[in-house]
Amino acid sequence: MPRLLLAAIALPLSLGCTAGLGANDPDPSGDGTGAGDGIGGKADDLGSTGDALLVVTASSVSGLGGDLSSVEPTPEQMFPGDPLAPEVYLKDMSCLGFYGPLGPWGPLGLLGPVGDGAWNPSVYVSGDGSVAWADWSDELTRLGGPLGADGPLGANGPLGQAYWDGLSSVEDFAPQLQAGGLFAALGPLGPLGPLGPLGPLGPVGAHGFATDGDGRYVDGDGAVVRSVEAGWDEDETRTYELFESYTEEAALDMEGNDTSFLVRGRARVGESDEYAFTSAADQFVTIAVVPESGLLFLPQAMGVLFAASAIDYDTPALAPGWPQLTDDFDLELVGGDGRTLARSSSDSRVDWIHARVPAGAQLAARVTSVSSWSAESGFPSPLSGDYRLFVVGSTDAFRDAAVSGAHQSRGGE
Secondary structure, three states, rough: OOHHHHHHHHHHHHOOOOOOOOOOOOOOOOOOOOOOOOOOOOOOHHHOOOOOOEEEHHHHHHHOOOOOOOEOOOOOOOOOOOOOOOHHHHHOOOOOOOOOOOOOOOOOOOOOOOOOOOOOOOOHHHHHHOOOOHHHHHHHOOOOOOOOOOOOOOOOOOOHHHHHHHHHOOOOOOOHHHHOOOOOOHHOOOOOOOOOOOOOOOOOOOOEEOOOOOOOOOOOOOOOEEEEEOOOOOOOEEEEEEEEEEEEHHHHOOOOOOOOEEEEEOOOOEEEEEEEEEEOOOOOEEEEEEEOOOOHOOOOHHHHHHHEEEOOOOHHHHHHHOOOEEEEEEEEEEEEOOEEEEOOOOOOOOOEEEEEOOOOOOEEEEEEEEOOHHHHHHOOOOOOEEEEEEEEOOOOOOOOOOEEOOEEEEEEE
């Protein structure tokens, strides 16, 4: 059970990120499946300065094949006394796979806190346009709540250096959750962190705003609100983009979208949806596409995961074969000129892209449905084809990668 809690649930949800060691310039993985095309080309394609830009994807991490020799700092033991080799954490059944926190049975999925169901707290916190919590939010912040300096967005939280200085007990694992790391999608710069939908800026957050029918936050006068101030320390506040949960129609039609939102969409096999956004800062942007449904119910899925934890996260015989398990959605990061800048096309884990982009970059996330678990398994389900797209900007606080390795690709050179 400790293995299960560590690799699949507990640690990835609790750790954060910081700027760290300057990344080297590794070669792309060259496996044809993952580092994608890289962010590259002329500077005016992205409005960048022409500097090389770093990309990590689910496919490029998978393409390592468990070989961590190129990764710097090289993980030797994820935490003291860990019975698992570091390579185990890269297996399909471990924390990056469909059974992990990024999968359809995790906190980002249908059964998590964000959604339209009666079981989703977001319905009661921000989903009812007749309810606003502004007074409550102001008082909570005054008392040092989630938007205060002592909260997760403050200097002592996972976005600050002090947080990481206190994590010496997991010194091998922690850098891999930071910018450019193997598990960057699980860290605080990804959808599980304080900048994502589960944090104080999202639909279950402490900002106090209600939503309209499209998912936009509105104040008491009905005006749309896109950002909020949060305490950094005793003297400084910082402005953060609110994290909205948009309908597919609203997100597709939106102009001037930022790098902080969720889309609940639907795509038939072979169909693609493309969502445009603009980066206001030189920052890391993490994009993930999570299928909403699968062949197994939650207790069954956790039973398979528990069986895997007993055999060092090899795939157990009782696990459903691919592609019957869940829907497969590929993910692309597209430039303003329509060129694919990065691609993730893994068929054994949730696809995500983690890329450093310049201020002013006009981008789009393209989601393509590759296969349907319902069609492949022969069990008709109206939920098959539904997905959740997460776009999370790191803000301008993070500019350097903490890790280098063959899981990264470079563009712009």
